[in-house]
Amino acid sequence: MTDLETHEVPASVSTDDWRLQITGAVERPRQYTEGEIRESRLETFTQDFECVEGWVATGLDWKGVRVGTLLDEADPVDEGYGLVRSMDEGYACSFRLDRLRDAVVALEVDGEALPVEHGGPARLVPTDDGRDCWESVKWVTEIQISEEEPTKDDTASDIALSRID
Ligand SMILES: Nc1nc2c(c(=O)[nH]1)N[C@H]1C(S)=C(S)[C@@H](COP(=O)(O)O)O[C@H]1N2
Numbered sequence: 818m819t820d821l822e823t824h825e826v827p828a829s830v831s832t833d834d835w836r837l838q839i840t841g842a843v844e845r846p847r848q849y850t851e852g853e854i855r856e857s858r859l860e861t862f863t864q865d866f867e868c869v870e871g872w873v874a875t876g877l878d879w880k881g882v883r884v885g886t887l888l889d890e891a892d893p894v895d896e897g898y899g900l901v902r903s904m905d906e907g908y909a910c911s912f913r914l915d916r917l918r919d920a921v922v923a924l925e926v927d928g929e930a931l932p933v934e935h936g937g938p939a940r941l942v943p944t945d946d947g948r949d950c951w952e953s954v955k956w957v958t959e960i961q962i963s964e965e966e967p968t969k970d971d972t973a974s975d976i977a978l979s980r981i982d
């Protein structure tokens with residue numbers, strides 16, 4: 818199917834009882850099952866994926882829910898940040914909320930349920946031109962909203978960069 822590279826699935830990843838939580842500086846903390854997300858308005862778009870290591874996967878067809886659609890239900894602070902956490906222990910990326918709203922929590926790629934080796938059940942797919950490969954967070958479990966910017970220690974740029982060969 819896709820020409821994404823296939824990496825090892827970390828031992829901490831388990832797809833049983835998967836939930837996506839929206840927590841922190843929100844009026845209504847939310848928790849979604851995959852089925853509940855599928856009841857939202859799902860969007861599709863085509864995108865190339867480019868890793869800083871030098872490989873490119875072209876023309877991926879993603880399907881999922883716009884993060885802004887989920888945030889509207891949670892009612893977060895007007896301006897702030899979202900720390901996107903993964904089952905891959907310690908892996909997280911921080912986004913300004915306005916940028917995060919346009920990203921998609923993808924459940925499908927190229928017409929099939931997202932395989933676990935590519936971040937299934939759900940992966941964050943940023944949509945802006947300035948996105949970096951490590952911001953496409955596989956195995957997303959939580960979007961934690963805050964008014965203060967998360968520190969570098971909270972985020973995965975160091976982890977991601979340390980994995981680059
Ligand atoms: N949870 C998690 N997400 C992650 C990573 C990771 O190690 N853990 N690696 C990132 C990097 S650097 C890349 S290039 C892509 C790789 O996606 P793929 O394994 O589907 O090819 O996932 C990104 N998302």
Ligand SMILES: [Mo]
Nearest residue numbers: 868869950951
């Ligand atoms: Mo990457």
